[in-house]
Amino acid sequence: MVLKVFFPSCCSSAESGILVGHWISQQSSAVVLAVLHFPFIPVQVRKYLSQVQQVTQVSVSVLGSWTNSKQEKEESLSQFLEDLGTLFSHELWIQISKEGDSKFWSCSALQKHHSKPKEEEIILVYYEQRKVMLCHLHPPLHTAASADHGAADASKLAAIFETVAKSKMLFMTDRYDEGPIKLTHWQSDGVEASIIVELLKQASVPACMLLSFLLSLVSWICRSRVLKFWPLCFLWSKLSTCEQLGHRLQHLQLISSNKKAPNQTQQMRKANILVSLLLDVALGLLLMSWLYRKNRIGHLADTLIPVADHVAEELQDLLQWLMGAPAGLKMNRALDQVLGRFFLYHIHLWISYIHLLSPFIEMILWYVALSACLGLTVALCILSDIIALLTFHIYCFYVYGARLYCLKIYGLSSLWRLFRGKKWNVLRQRVDSCSYDLDQLFIGTLLFTILLFLLPTTALYYLVFTLLRLLVVVVQGLLHLLVDLINSLPLYSLLLRLCRSYRLAAGVKFRVLEQQEGKPLRLLMQINPLSYGSVVQTYRLPTYSCYPKDSWTSLCKKLFLGELIYPWKHKGEKQD
Amino acid sequence: MEEQRFRSASGEPIALRRRQHSASCRELAVRCPRLQLRSLSAVTSAVWLAAYGLFALSENSMVLSAAILITLIGLIIYLHFVKVDQESLLVIGSLGIQVTSSYASGKESTTFIEMGQVKDVVINEAIHMQKVIYYLCILLQDPGDPQGISEVVPLFQSSKPRLDCLIEVYKSCQEILEKGRAASEVE
Numbered sequence: 001m002v003l004k005v006f007f008p009s010c011c012s013s014a015e016s017g018i019l020v021g022h023w024i025s026q027q028s029s030a031v032v033l034a035v036l037h038f039p040f041i042p043v044q045v046r047k048y049l050s051q052v053q054q055v056t057q058v059s060v061s062v063l064g065s066w067t068n069s070k071q072e073k074e075e076s077l078s079q080f081l082e083d084l085g086t087l088f089s090h091e092l093w094i095q096i097s098k099e100g101d102s103k104f105w106s107c108s109a110l111q112k113h114h115s116k117p118k119e120e121e122i123i124l125v126y127y128e129q130r131k132v133m134l135c136h137l138h139p140p141l142h143t144a145a146s147a148d149h150g151a152a153d154a155s156k157l158a159a160i161f162e163t164v165a166k167s168k169m170l171f172m173t174d175r176y177d178e179g180p181i182k183l184t185h186w187q188s189d190g191v192e193a194s195i196i197v198e199l200l201k202q203a204s205v206p207a208c209m210l211l212s213f214l215l216s217l218v219s220w221i222c223r224s225r226v227l228k229f230w231p232l233c234f235l236w237s238k239l240s241t242c243e244q245l246g247h248r249l250q251h252l253q254l255i256s257s258n259k260k261a262p263n264q265t266q267q268m269r270k271a272n273i274l275v276s277l278l279l280d281v282a283l284g285l286l287l288m289s290w291l292y293r294k295n296r297i298g299h300l301a302d303t304l305i306p307v308a309d310h311v312a313e314e315l316q317d318l319l320q321w322l323m324g325a326p327a328g329l330k331m332n333r334a335l336d337q338v339l340g341r342f343f344l345y346h347i348h349l350w351i352s353y354i355h356l357l358s359p360f361i362e363m364i365l366w367y368v369a370l371s372a373c374l375g376l377t378v379a380l381c382i383l384s385d386i387i388a389l390l391t392f393h394i395y396c397f398y399v400y401g402a403r404l405y406c407l408k409i410y411g412l413s414s415l416w417r418l419f420r421g422k423k424w425n426v427l428r429q430r431v432d433s434c435s436y437d438l439d440q441l442f443i444g445t446l447l448f449t450i451l452l453f454l455l456p457t458t459a460l461y462y463l464v465f466t467l468l469r470l471l472v473v474v475v476q477g478l479l480h481l482l483v484d485l486i487n488s489l490p491l492y493s494l495l496l497r498l499c500r501s502y503r504l505a506a507g508v509k510f511r512v513l514e515q516q517e518g519k520p521l522r523l524l525m526q527i528n529p530l531s532y533g534s535v536v537q538t539y540r541l542p543t544y545s546c547y548p549k550d551s552w553t554s555l556c557k558k559l560f561l562g563e564l565i566y567p568w569k570h571k572g573e574k575q576d
Numbered sequence: 577m578e579e580q581r582f583r584s585a586s587g588e589p590i591a592l593r594r595r596q597h598s599a600s601c602r603e604l605a606v607r608c609p610r611l612q613l614r615s616l617s618a619v620t621s622a623v624w625l626a627a628y629g630l631f632a633l634s635e636n637s638m639v640l641s642a643a644i645l646i647t648l649i650g651l652i653i654y655l656h657f658v659k660v661d662q663e664s665l666l667v668i669g670s671l672g673i674q675v676t677s678s679y680a681s682g683k684e685s686t687t688f689i690e691m692g693q694v695k696d697v698v699i700n701e702a703i704h705m706q707k708v709i710y711y712l713c714i715l716l717q718d719p720g721d722p723q724g725i726s727e728v729v730p731l732f733q734s735s736k737p738r739l740d741c742l743i744e745v746y747k748s749c750q751e752i753l754e755k756g757r758a759a760s761e762v763e
Contacts (some may be wrong), residue, residue: 002600004671020695121600123600123601123668123671157690211713450729508688509686509688510688512603512666520598521598528686530688
């Protein structure tokens with residue numbers, strides 16, 4: 001099989017020495033991790049390598065020799081290098097030599113048990129050590145699903161990435177260390193660290209402890225019996241603000257926990273949650289600073305009452321129009337007047353309540369707007385709840401109209417069955433024939449006629465109020481969609497993909513470098529970054545998402561029959 | 577390195593370039609016909625004439641600036657996401673097959689398939705609109721079932737070369753794949 005040597009590009013200008021790395025025999029690949037320079041004592045080298053093997057679980061061994069001669073090739077050195085191979089027990093002894101500044105190196109492989117070198121092709125693949133170490137390979141989604149089948153022939157490149165990632169301990173010795181081992185790798189010029197990162201790490205431990213203590217206090221208060229009484233707990237379940245606050249509390253608990261995240265996915269999730277929370281709070285503070293400037297709250301409160309009045313007036317005009325001859329249709333005068341007056345009285349009550357509340361509106365708004373500092377999502381949820389409260393009368397009208405219409409439709413269908421001589425068998429859940437008495441038939445037919453001729457009036461009221469209710473539902477739905485977007489977008493992953501695209505990889509790509517006859521094939525292995533769509537799909541944060549629970553056909557059916565519709569269902573709500 | 581001229585399935589001239597980097601590494605690149613100045617100026621003048629007609633009707637100069645903006649953005653989107661300049665196949669024996677598409681704006685989108693996943697490279701027939709065309713594709717191995725195929729990856733989708741070009745590419749690929757199979761049987 002073709003021999004593949006993965007050589008780190010940082011070692012291209014290293015001094016002569018021996019190659020230290022990992023040999024993968026199934027693929028016939030040698031992954032060179034570092035170059036160990038002369039002079040060295042073989043016993044110490046073996047001790048060091050076994051130490052590394054114990055810590056990193058990667059079987060690191062001496063793979064071959066590396067010669068970087070500035071002058072012409074020295075013949076005596078080649079024999080010395082071949083003899084070196086006998087000191088270190090390895091199947092294959094690889095010899096790479098570079099002359100002067102030439103790009104084309106000569107490479108040969110010696111089999112331990114044969115005397116002459118085997119004539120097999122060698123491919124030299126350069127790789128960027130630091131990028132490969134930090135990179136996380138994402139397998140394509142369909143293979144990830146069947147991971148349990150293909151454990152044996154797992155991606156060969158993944159094995160190489162894993163090898164480099166696990167050998168972090170090897171990269172900790174730099175050239176300024178006093179030990180007997182002198183290595184060259186990507187960190188041999190000095191271990192890199194950042195003061196800010198170290199300070200943050202030290203500061204985060206007490207901060208996390210404080211935060212988790214505060215959060216446990218808050219959740220104890222929330223769970224206490226005081227808030228569990230019936231009217232209050234019904235209110236909490238209906239307000240979307242409470243749901244959003246609970247969701248954010250969960251997130252905070254996840255971030256402030258002391259346990260370190262077990263794998264890369266959990267780490268990314270934590271980071272995504274943190275960045276999303278910070279952005280949320282920043283946008284909320286921005287909104288707050290805009291609201292509290294130039295007395296905008298006062299203006300808002302001043303315009304709220306006139307707007308509510310205006311809406312009520314428009315509704316009254318609408319009802320007057322319905323009580324007349326709407327769109328040229330002729331309504332049943334008596335029923336029309338009853339329904340119209342009933343709804344008008346409701347509006348009158350509503351207006352009185354609003355006027356009663358008007359002196360307190362500004363203060364209430366001022367204190368409620370303070371909660372925008374908890375995040376923009378909380379502010380949007382409060383807005384959606386305020387809209388729900390202000391349009392409560394539309395909701396009431398919709399429920400009245402729907403119930404009336406629903407009753408009428410059921411009555412009509414039952415009497416239609418009577419008209420035809422059939423009956424609904426509740427026990428068997430089917431339509432059976434039934435012989436009615438004459439007076440039953442007479443009364444049934446009369447009632448049927450009455451209901452049928454009153455149908456247009458009720459249907460029109462139902463239609464108008466359903467349209468209004470749907471409008472309000474659509475507005476609320478848009479707000480919730482925006483909240484969902486802010487909740488679930490993985491911002492940290494997107495930023496990482498933008499700035500450090502080698503950390504999230506979909507695969508690799510090879511570039512063929514300049515070739516020369518007789519020398520091994522030279523390839524450069526680069527990291528192929530994940531596309532933005534896959535980043536969002538892989539790292540999406542789970543939310544209590546609102547999705548429409550009914551398909552279009554079932555929604556239309558419900559509307560036709562007059563059943564009450566609640567199109568946005570929250571995950572976790574009981575099925576009704 | 578040699579270049580041969582062929583025709584695509586729709587009759588446009590395309591060029592196949594073969595390079596042998598080493599005994600087990602070959603690169604096959606198919607170059608698609610370039611963007612024609614004729615068609616570009618035809619589309620631009622059509623859009624601008626329509627915008628000028630609308631401007632004459634509505635007397636609103638926003639229509640003209642909107643038309644210019646639409647033309648520019650449309651051209652950028654077309655060059656960056658739609659127009660493929662060259663599609664190439666890099667076969668490295670015992671490592672894998674790399675498929676690259678380079679767009680007119682310079683963007684390159686690459687996919688690398690490891691040799692362990694490749695079952696075979698074949699020429700398939702397909703019914704496309706009212707024609708039957710041939711296309712080259714890579715069959716991927718199903719990890720659970722040694723005889724099964726998990727996915728079919730079609731190649732050269734934008735340039736759509738005809739059978740004569742595909743046969744050349746097929747022969748080149750199969751030579752390298754054969755060597756790999758022979759070597760693994762010896763092991």
